[in-house]
Amino acid sequence: MIYQQKGVMIRQTNYSESSRIITILTEEGGQVPLMVRGFNKPNSPFIVLRQGIKEFLFTYTRFKGMGTLNEVDEVQPFKKVNADFDIYSHASYVMELVIRALEEDVLHDSFYRLLIKSLKLMEEGSQPAGVVAFCAIKMLPYYGGELNVTECAVCGSKNNRNFFNYSFKYHSVICSACMNDETGARSVPVTNRVLYLAGYMKHVAVTNVDSIKISEENAGSLLKFVELIYDEYTGVYFKSRKLLQSY
Structure with a gap:
């Protein structure tokens, strides 16, 4: 079956002197392994895959397991x-x-x-x-x-102007009014x-x-x-x- 999907190449490994196996992350969020024959050749039609982080339109054939890449076109070259x-x-x-x-x-x-x-x-x-x-x-x-930065762990205040510390003891921010030696244990200053x-x-x-x-x-x-x-x-x-x- 032939597929055509947008995606980003996320992994690659050499398969032979001229070919590589790549894995793409598709726009549906799936991972698809593809054989790319001739990937390493100087005149390869897939040379664009060696030119950095890009979004592509991949056309490939796949039945079960690994597919075979047929064509690739740039969507966003970044x-x-x-x-x-x-x-x-x-x-x-x-x-x-x-x-x-x-x-x-x-x-x-x-x-x-x-x-x-x-x-x-x-x-x-x-x-x-x-x-x-x-x-x-x-x-x-x-x-x-989990990130908790909108409410003081001690008094429940949501006044961001009084938040200057994050506590790894309470797993949240501590407002200036509640900050002391006890509550400030294992805390770090953050603007x-x-x-x-x-x-x-x-x-x-x-x-x-x-x-x-x-x-x-x-x-x-x-x-x-x-x-x-x-x-x-x-x-x-x-x-x-x-x-x-x-x-």
Whole structure:
């Protein structure tokens, strides 16, 4: 049977001197393994697959198990993402956030929408670190974590202007009025701006986000805060994060 689906290549491995097996994440959120014959040849019709992170229209034949790729056409080339090392590194982080949460035989179309939205945001000039933080916040529940930043764990206040600390003891924010040596144990200082952004990104619908225009400082602080949450609640460490920290 012949299929035609939008998708993003998420994995690849050499099969022979000239061919590779790739896995694509489809727009329906499924993972499809495909044999790509001639992938490694200089004049391969699939050379576009070797040119960075892109959204493609894949035409392939598949009955059971692995399919065979017949044609591939660019849908969104993400030229800016692939041309800038810093943006590309952040885009790779987003890719890893999505890919590592995938499950075999489970469709996650929301993952695909989040991935494409994140890449579009970077392509259109949104702060890369802010986009990674946005994606990480949306993916956190799939790694077993939860983000509580809108209500003081002690008194229940929802006045964001008084939030300056996140407590790993209470798993939530603590307002300035409730902060003391006891409640502040295992807490970290976080600006109320960062906490507001984190709460907003948690609740906003992916389809309603057209840009992430925040300062580089706030974006960096937000991402560091979200990474602390991942470290504490998920135990998952991403290779792309290490790459960003290396330069």
